[in-house]
Amino acid sequence: MPQNEHIELHRKRHGYRLDHHERKRKKESREVHERSHKARKMIGLKAKLYHKQRHAEKIQMKKTIKMHEQRKSKQKDDDKTPEGAVPAYLLDREGQSRAKVLSNMIKQKRKEKAGKWEVPLPKVRAQGETEVLKVIRTGKRQKKAWKRMVTKVCFVGDGFTRKPPKYERFIRPMGLRFKKAHVTHPELKATFCLPILGVKKNPSSSLYTTLGVITKGTVIWGKYAQVTNNPENDGCINAVLLV
Amino acid sequence: YVRASRADSGRMSVDVERVLIQLQDETGEVLGSPFDVPLDISPDKLQLVCNALLQKPVPYLFFVKDAEVVSSLGSCVQELGLETEQVLPVVYQPQAVFRVRAVARCTSSLEGHTEAVISVAFSPTGKYLASGSGDTTVRFWDLSTETPHHTARGHTHWVLSIAWSPDGKKLASGCKNSQIFLWDPITGSQIGKTLTGHTKWITWLCWEPLHLNPECRYLASTSKDCSIRIWDTVLGRCDKILTGHTHSVTCVKWGGDGLLYTSSQDRTIKVWRAKDGVQCRTLQGHAHWVNTLALSTDYVLRTGAFEPATATINPQDLTGSLDEIKEKALKRYNSVRGEGHERLVSGSDDFTMFLWNPAEEKKPVARLTGHQALVNEVLFSPDTRLIASASFDKSIKIWDGKTGKYLNSLRGHVGPVYQVAWSADSRLLVSGSSDSTLKVWDIKKGKLNADLPGHADEVFAVDWSPDGQRVASGGKDKCLRIWRK
Numbered sequence: 001m002p003q004n005e006h007i008e009l010h011r012k013r014h015g016y017r018l019d020h021h022e023r024k025r026k027k028e029s030r031e032v033h034e035r036s037h038k039a040r041k042m043i044g045l046k047a048k049l050y051h052k053q054r055h056a057e058k059i060q061m062k063k064t065i066k067m068h069e070q071r072k073s074k075q076k077d078d079d080k081t082p083e084g085a086v087p088a089y090l091l092d093r094e095g096q097s098r099a100k101v102l103s104n105m106i107k108q109k110r111k112e113k114a115g116k117w118e119v120p121l122p123k124v125r126a127q128g129e130t131e132v133l134k135v136i137r138t139g140k141r142q143k144k145a146w147k148r149m150v151t152k153v154c155f156v157g158d159g160f161t162r163k164p165p166k167y168e169r170f171i172r173p174m175g176l177r178f179k180k181a182h183v184t185h186p187e188l189k190a191t192f193c194l195p196i197l198g199v200k201k202n203p204s205s206s207l208y209t210t211l212g213v214i215t216k217g218t219v220i221w222g223k224y225a226q227v228t229n230n231p232e233n234d235g236c237i238n239a240v241l242l243v
Numbered sequence: 244y245v246r247a248s249r250a251d252s253g254r255m256s257v258d259v260e261r262v263l264i265q266l267q268d269e270t271g272e273v274l275g276s277p278f279d280v281p282l283d284i285s286p287d288k289l290q291l292v293c294n295a296l297l298q299k300p301v302p303y304l305f306f307v308k309d310a311e312v313v314s315s316l317g318s319c320v321q322e323l324g325l326e327t328e329q330v331l332p333v334v335y336q337p338q339a340v341f342r343v344r345a346v347a348r349c350t351s352s353l354e355g356h357t358e359a360v361i362s363v364a365f366s367p368t369g370k371y372l373a374s375g376s377g378d379t380t381v382r383f384w385d386l387s388t389e390t391p392h393h394t395a396r397g398h399t400h401w402v403l404s405i406a407w408s409p410d411g412k413k414l415a416s417g418c419k420n421s422q423i424f425l426w427d428p429i430t431g432s433q434i435g436k437t438l439t440g441h442t443k444w445i446t447w448l449c450w451e452p453l454h455l456n457p458e459c460r461y462l463a464s465t466s467k468d469c470s471i472r473i474w475d476t477v478l479g480r481c482d483k484i485l486t487g488h489t490h491s492v493t494c495v496k497w498g499g500d501g502l503l504y505t506s507s508q509d510r511t512i513k514v515w516r517a518k519d520g521v522q523c524r525t526l527q528g529h530a531h532w533v534n535t536l537a538l539s540t541d542y543v544l545r546t547g548a549f550e551p552a553t554a555t556i557n558p559q560d561l562t563g564s565l566d567e568i569k570e571k572a573l574k575r576y577n578s579v580r581g582e583g584h585e586r587l588v589s590g591s592d593d594f595t596m597f598l599w600n601p602a603e604e605k606k607p608v609a610r611l612t613g614h615q616a617l618v619n620e621v622l623f624s625p626d627t628r629l630i631a632s633a634s635f636d637k638s639i640k641i642w643d644g645k646t647g648k649y650l651n652s653l654r655g656h657v658g659p660v661y662q663v664a665w666s667a668d669s670r671l672l673v674s675g676s677s678d679s680t681l682k683v684w685d686i687k688k689g690k691l692n693a694d695l696p697g698h699a700d701e702v703f704a705v706d707w708s709p710d711g712q713r714v715a716s717g718g719k720d721k722c723l724r725i726w727r728k
């Protein structure tokens with residue numbers, strides 16, 4: 001038998017004392033008086049600590065009592081009609097208060113400067129170099145390994161001309177170059193096929209942004225849309241418009 | 244051409260070129276045979292000719308190939324560069340006989356509402372004025388003394404839309420708690436039962452036209468819960484429920500041919516048969532919410548048997564038995580409708596409007612582009628020749644009512660234009676905007692006629708009385724203003 005169960009064991013075997021419940025009740029009611037006696041008579045550091053603790057306890061008690069009371073008196077609020085009546089044609093529109101418009105504009109400008117947008121896919125798996133760039137061996141004996149080929153879909157601008165083959169370090173194959181993306185408007189659920197103007201940011205690395213590599217999570221320019229699929233697997237770019 | 248020259252002593256020789264013209268009306272029917280007139284004839288003389296031929300003393304406007312003849316026929320011809328050797332077709336358009344005077348001053352500011360005034364409507368004869376507000380009451384105002392008449396209490400939330408029955412005997416009001424009440428304007432008390440059934444707020448109410456049913460029994464209501472309900476107001480219950488839209492239904496119009504047109508935020512407009520509630524057509528084409536609809540016969544359906552030309556200073560109720568009223572309404576409706584079917588124009592959040600011929604085909608007649616922000620309200624002029632569109636880009640654009648061609652842009656407001664209202668003779672337009680002013684525009688000149696400041700906050704609702712005497716406007720500043728000349 002475990003050490004701490006002897007009282008319970010005795011109670012199981014022999015039952016409670018005959019006056020147990022009476023004594024328990026009376027002791028509990030005496031406790032209140034004893035507590036208040038102690039609180040009055042305590043002095044010194046002990047008293048300070050005790051009073052601090054008791055104060056916190058009392059605040060909590062008051063809060064719970066108020067919460068319980070609120071539930072009873074809730075009906076009064078429902079009768080009042082809310083303010084700000086607007087005609088039916090303005091109901092579904094969020095009317096911005098004039099003060100807010102200015103601050104919103106400033107906030108948006110700051111965000112754009114910092115390069116942060118509210119994107120539908122905030123966390124995307126970062127793609128390492130070995131995945132995105134494939135090593136191409138060159139040279140008479142195929143020993144030189146300074147060239148890299150991009151294995152993901154990329155975007156090059158209109159006026160793009162390759163560097164002389166001898167000097168180009170990054171190869172973007174023509175088969176993987178895309179000019180158009182399928183952009184979905186999230187509210188209207190309509191999809192349009194629109195030309196890409198540029199790659200704004202690739203979350204994996206700034207190198208990929210400069211190269212124009214498009215992977216899942218890239219923000220492409222035009223009206224700022226974020227890519228939602230893996231284009232190298234599907235053969236097309238699907239994106240969601242950022243509004 | 245025949246040269247007629249006069250050589251007289253003391254008088255300069257006058258060479259007057261003459262040209263053969265053929266008068267036609269708008270549908271292309273010719274009037275009489277071609278005859279020749281001097282090239283410098285003015286519209287007044289042409290009008291005398293027309294009056295003589297038609298024996299109707301009505302003012303006319305004359306058009307040569309859609310260009311109006313303003314000063315003289317000659318200048319018009321010169322501008323267009325037309326040949327004078329051939330017979331020139333000149334189209335004449337009858338204008339309204341009466342002339343509505345522009346409103347210029349605020350005669351009273353009626354306080355009483357404790358919250359913003361959301362909707363304002365004159366009764367079809369112009370005798371009563373009702374306004375719905377955010378303080379959940381509908382108030383009736385006495386127009387001869389311009390004081391409050393009755394306050395109708397009963398709604399539990401904002402009164403979003405009100406609609407007069409075409410005979411002017413009942414007013415229906417819908418609120419944000421999806422209830423519809425019917426009120427009697429004379430006593431200000433409720434008629435019948437409260438019509439409940441919708442699950443979300445009521446966006447628009449429309450009565451059945453008078454010439455289809457002179458008792459004014461059926462009422463159509465649309466709501467954010469994507470359904471349209473047709474109510475029998477005599478029995479106080481819902482007759483039909485039309486479902487089919489997938490988003491909130493923004494507007495409903497009951498056409499004069501027994502068809503119902505509804506527009507919705509799901510970018511479509513649906514055409515239903517009112518008799519059995521069957522959907523006939525879906526008109527697609529918009530790229531964003533469709534906010535508003537307007538029928539070419541809107542004005543005549545609203546006024547029913549009341550003829551604005553016979554209006555008197557003190558508006559009167561409609562008299563006559565049900566059959567007489569029905570006859571009158573039917574006659575007026577047929578004359579306005581003309582040969583073709585009703586035309587429908589829809590305004591949307593995608594900054595464009597479409598002109599449809601919904602009774603016949605699914606494809607739009609024209610797409611009206613040009614606005615730079617969402618179109619909040621479109622309205623046909625009472626003579627159905629012009630369309631006015633109010634938009635959040637602070638301008639109002641006027642378009643041709645038949646072809647949808649862009650005519651004019653009215654600029655002047657400094658805030659989004661919320662609502663517009665035509666005067667009964669189609670010559671003046673009043674617009675209310677969020678910049679708290681109303682502006683009266685002269686359509687012929689295409690310019691501002693009068694600027695009516697006075698409201699303290701945004702103007703939410705504007706209405707011109709059908710007899711043309713008064714304009715009422717209500718807004719966020721909780722007071723209702725009446726304007727007269």
